[in-house]
Amino acid sequence: xxxxxxxxxxxxxxxDPNTPLLWVIREQVGLTGTKYGCGIAQCGACTVHVDGVxxxxxxxxxxxxxGKKITTIEGLAQNGKLTKVQQAxxxxxxxxxGYCQCGMIMAVSALLAEKPKPTDKDxxxxxxxxxxxxxxxxxxxxxxxxxxx
Amino acid sequence: MNYVPKIDRRSFLVATAAxxxxxxxxxxxxxxxxxxxxxLATPELGVWVVVKPDETVVVRxxxxxxGQGTITGLAQLVAEELEADWSKVTIEHPTPGExxxxxxxxxxYSTGGSRGIRESHEYMRQGGAAARLMLIQAAANEWKVxxxxxxxxxxxxxxxxxxxxxxxxxxAEAASKLPVPEKPALKDPKDWKIAGKPMKRFNAVDKVxxxxxxxxxxxxxxxxxxxxxxCPVFGGKVKSFEAAKVAGMKGxxxxxQVGESAVAVVADTWWQAKVALDALPIVWDEGPNAKVSSAxxxxxxxxxxxxxxAFVGNENGDIKAALASAAKKVEAVYSxxxxxxxxxxxxxxxxxxxxDKCELWAPTQDAEGSFAAVLAASxxxxxxxxxxxxxxxxxxxxRGAYPGDFVHQAVLISKEMPxxxxxxxxxxxxxxxxxxxxxxxxxxxxxAFDKDNNLTGLHMRLSGQSILAAVxxxxxxxxxxxxxxxxxxxxxxxxxxxxxxSYTIPNLLIDHAxxxxxxxxxxxxxxxxxxxxxxxxxxxxxxxxxxxxxELEFRRKLLGNHPRNLAALNAVAEKIGWGxxxxxxxxxxxxxxxxxxxxxxxxxxxxxTGDKLKVHRIVAATDPTFAVNPAQIDRQVAGSFVYxxxxxxxxxxxxxDGRVVETNFDTYDSMRIxxxxxxxxxxxxxxxxxxxxxxxxxxxxxxxPAVMNAYFKATGKRIRSFPLKNHxxxxx
Ligand code: FES
Ligand code: FES
Numbered sequence: 001x002x003x004x005x006x007x008x009x010x011x012x013x014x015x016d017p018n019t020p021l022l023w024v025i026r027e028q029v030g031l032t033g034t035k036y037g038c039g040i041a042q043c044g045a046c047t048v049h050v051d052g053v054x055x056x057x058x059x060x061x062x063x064x065x066x067g068k069k070i071t072t073i074e075g076l077a078q079n080g081k082l083t084k085v086q087q088a089x090x091x092x093x094x095x096x097x098g099y100c101q102c103g104m105i106m107a108v109s110a111l112l113a114e115k116p117k118p119t120d121k122d123x124x125x126x127x128x129x130x131x132x133x134x135x136x137x138x139x140x141x142x143x144x145x146x147x148x149x
Numbered sequence: 150m151n152y153v154p155k156i157d158r159r160s161f162l163v164a165t166a167a168x169x170x171x172x173x174x175x176x177x178x179x180x181x182x183x184x185x186x187x188x189l190a191t192p193e194l195g196v197w198v199v200v201k202p203d204e205t206v207v208v209r210x211x212x213x214x215x216g217q218g219t220i221t222g223l224a225q226l227v228a229e230e231l232e233a234d235w236s237k238v239t240i241e242h243p244t245p246g247e248x249x250x251x252x253x254x255x256x257x258y259s260t261g262g263s264r265g266i267r268e269s270h271e272y273m274r275q276g277g278a279a280a281r282l283m284l285i286q287a288a289a290n291e292w293k294v295x296x297x298x299x300x301x302x303x304x305x306x307x308x309x310x311x312x313x314x315x316x317x318x319x320x321a322e323a324a325s326k327l328p329v330p331e332k333p334a335l336k337d338p339k340d341w342k343i344a345g346k347p348m349k350r351f352n353a354v355d356k357v358x359x360x361x362x363x364x365x366x367x368x369x370x371x372x373x374x375x376x377x378x379x380c381p382v383f384g385g386k387v388k389s390f391e392a393a394k395v396a397g398m399k400g401x402x403x404x405x406q407v408g409e410s411a412v413a414v415v416a417d418t419w420w421q422a423k424v425a426l427d428a429l430p431i432v433w434d435e436g437p438n439a440k441v442s443s444a445x446x447x448x449x450x451x452x453x454x455x456x457x458x459a460f461v462g463n464e465n466g467d468i469k470a471a472l473a474s475a476a477k478k479v480e481a482v483y484s485x486x487x488x489x490x491x492x493x494x495x496x497x498x499x500x501x502x503x504x505d506k507c508e509l510w511a512p513t514q515d516a517e518g519s520f521a522a523v524l525a526a527s528x529x530x531x532x533x534x535x536x537x538x539x540x541x542x543x544x545x546x547x548r549g550a551y552p553g554d555f556v557h558q559a560v561l562i563s564k565e566m567p568x569x570x571x572x573x574x575x576x577x578x579x580x581x582x583x584x585x586x587x588x589x590x591x592x593x594x595x596x597a598f599d600k601d602n603n604l605t606g607l608h609m610r611l612s613g614q615s616i617l618a619a620v621x622x623x624x625x626x627x628x629x630x631x632x633x634x635x636x637x638x639x640x641x642x643x644x645x646x647x648x649x650x651s652y653t654i655p656n657l658l659i660d661h662a663x664x665x666x667x668x669x670x671x672x673x674x675x676x677x678x679x680x681x682x683x684x685x686x687x688x689x690x691x692x693x694x695x696x697x698x699x700e701l702e703f704r705r706k707l708l709g710n711h712p713r714n715l716a717a718l719n720a721v722a723e724k725i726g727w728g729x730x731x732x733x734x735x736x737x738x739x740x741x742x743x744x745x746x747x748x749x750x751x752x753x754x755x756x757x758t759g760d761k762l763k764v765h766r767i768v769a770a771t772d773p774t775f776a777v778n779p780a781q782i783d784r785q786v787a788g789s790f791v792y793x794x795x796x797x798x799x800x801x802x803x804x805x806d807g808r809v810v811e812t813n814f815d816t817y818d819s820m821r822i823x824x825x826x827x828x829x830x831x832x833x834x835x836x837x838x839x840x841x842x843x844x845x846x847x848x849x850x851x852x853x854p855a856v857m858n859a860y861f862k863a864t865g866k867r868i869r870s871f872p873l874k875n876h877x878x879x880x881x
Binding site: 032033072077090093097099102130 | 216217356358360361363420424493541542543545574780791792813814815820827
């Protein structure tokens with residue numbers, strides 16, 4: 001049994017402790033906003049916050065996440081109210097297929113928590129998620145929109 | 150190349166048009182005792198529009214959404230003709246099973262070749278217009294006034310003379326009983342209020358909240374999870390595997406062979422299935438291709454560059470004579486590698502089989518093709534099969550209809566566990582190992598000049614792989630062995646008008662020596678325009694430079710007969726500041742092409758520092774005849790450059806021992822935000838009554854040659870094989 005706190009809720013899951021956090025979130029906890037893209041910490045589709053830090057959950061054994069505060073994309077909006085980042089994403093119509101965007105939004109949210117007014121260089125350094133649809137131009141514009149909202 | 154589906158009483162043929170090609174998948178007609186249980190909304194106003202009593206307007210869309218904005222654009226077109234209130238518009242997807250029952254009223258589902266809007270706009274707009282006329286007629290009947298006196302606007306019907314008004318929702322039920330007008334008149338696009346406007350995509354809120362359910366996210370009651378390994382050598386088979394070694398692992402429910410060449414594990418969770426499959430000892434019979442390498446494939450293609458036999462794609466004048474009498478000749482050989490699509494969501498499909506019903510949930514670019522695959526794999530008739538389309542986490546051509554692909558596998562697996570839904574999800578590694586790859590191609594380019602430096606002849610010999618030969622062989626047969634799609638962007642008007650060549654050269658020959666290695670090819674964003682634009686547009690620069698002429702002027706002289714190409718090229722040249730000095734260290738390049746009936750051009754600004762090639766800015770021009778949603782087109786343009794430049798810099802599927810070497814994004818990279826150039830998109834729809842152009846793909850092909858032409862200006866080096874990482878050029 002591993003005890004996880006996800007989006008403020010405690011989950012006791014019966015899994016092999018080596019199971020990546022990504023798959024526990026998706027399969028045992030049933031939150032599918034956190035996506036599988038590569039499984040080797042390359043693409044960022046699986047990004048979640050672990051104690052406020054953006055981490056790629058596909059490469060994190062669930063045992064390492066025990067006792068930590070985990071936030072997934074489903075935990076951002078409170079009572080249905082979108083966060084500034086999510087709202088900027090909607091207002092600027094960022095998502096194309098959208099599959100990478102949950103991870104992208106998690107990475108950007110962590111960046112803005114640390115640097116509320118990031119420069120383009122800050123964005124370049126911090127946001128390394130892959131988007132095969134190629135939404136980067138809108139992502140950058142929406143980050144600045146969220147920072148100035 | 151337009152395939153006209155044949156419909157008769159006995160058989161019902163579904164056309165799944167390939168990119169410009171076509172095919173009939175034989176699907177027997179379902180019995181006409183169609184049950185009323187369709188899952189579709191009511192009341193119907195014709196087949197395209199439903200208006201519910203609460204005023205919700207439901208537009209039926211069968212084309213697939215994979216991020217390109219098609220469903221939004223199509224709904225805009227229907228809503229425009231309907232005079233709907235845009236805020237009330239939603240969409241629904243009729244299933245292929247329903248389509249077959251009703252004799253295919255919604256036309257083709259297949260969404261590729263940038264055809265979602267350009268090939269369905271007319272009948273869908275007519276569907277919207279017909280529904281509007283029915284609503285008006287219903288109000289006219291109720292009020293006993295002539296229909297011509299009633300106006301419709303934003304879902305409200307008004308009879309001014311008697312000062313009466315009602316809403317669509319109130320008269321929809323009565324309207325649904327009226328005859329559907331045939332071929333109603335359509336609005337002039339200059340009067341558009343919803344179409345042509347930058348409407349937001351549907352579903353953005355769900356996407357940013359993590360609520361959008363992609364195929365990979367689907368959960369059904371009692372569902373099990375599967376993952377699969379196909380023989381890594383294409384054409385190989387399973388020899389043996391030791392199921393007993395993993396059968397006892399936690400969660401494992403079944404270890405099974407799938408078809409001749411694959412092994413799958415079914416477990417409670419996907420992760421359990423993956424761990425067990427990784428641990429499963431499998432012995433492969435690698436078959437006849439186990440020695441093939443990228444080098445041996447290159448040799449095969451090289452031989453085609455000078456081969457006697459070749460298919461002609463475009464020809465005028467006498468190229469032999471022009472070359473023989475040339476005062477000067479310029480020659481170059483280019484090549485383009487295998488590339489995988491690598492959409493963010495790996496391939497997947499969920500199937501549930503019982504002897505009475507086989508259902509499939511799949512992110513697919515062609516639900517009709519998936520339907521045909523379900524029939525074939527399940528062995529059940531059409532009235533016992535159904536496909537539910539899921540949203541796609543990217544498509545790019547990978548999720549079209551290919552024989553023996555993931556849908557087929559999912560059904561075969563579910564057949565072994567009747568009654569239990571099984572979700573088959575490929576690992577990224579499987580996705581890399583079993584793509585339907587962008588085909589390999591080489592080109593030998595020879596240009597001839599007279600003594601005054603006029604271009605008198607051009608011979609372009611393509612040598613390489615045909616997609617159609619692998620996936621639509623009957624089309625190639627009809628064409629007497631030729632694959633017309635190889636000539637995308639280069640073709641004669643008569644052969645492939647939507648991809649016709651734009652330069653007028655007195656003596657021209659573009660031909661293709663077909664060389665088909667064992668690696669399975671597939672449609673890919675733009676497919677053949679990627680290499681064709683690089684080959685042609687980089688070589689145009691080589692020719693201009695050999696003639697000592699400005700690259701823009703050189704092209705302009707050859708484009709006199711193609712004003713729309715010329716206009717697109719001029720637009721980017723002007724905006725980038727061609728002919729004016731650039732910032733220090735910045736170099737410029739140009740390219741253009743006509744593809745999928747759209748006229749596109751790009752101009753790039755780059756700088757080179759050591760081994761780093763930085764693209765600072767790309768100006769793009771697109772003339773798609775009409776622009777249904779300018780905001781989405783801008784996003785397609787910028788997105789296409791990400792896809793195209795990732796391919797240019799990083800992407801090659803290397804073949805070794807008959808299989809693909811690259812296994813994941815660590816060795817098959819994709820650009821990140823830091824490398825994203827500023828994209829300035831010029832949208833220049835020229836209107837008129839000609840065919841509409843696509844927008845999802847065309848611009849992809851002009852980024853790479855524009856960048857390579859600028860790279861030459863910066864360095865004096867001409868790169869002729871790709872990706873750039875093979876030349877130690879990095880993306881900054
Ligand atoms: S799935 Fe975790 S980084 Fe790609
Ligand atoms: S929006 Fe499709 S991968 Fe990013």
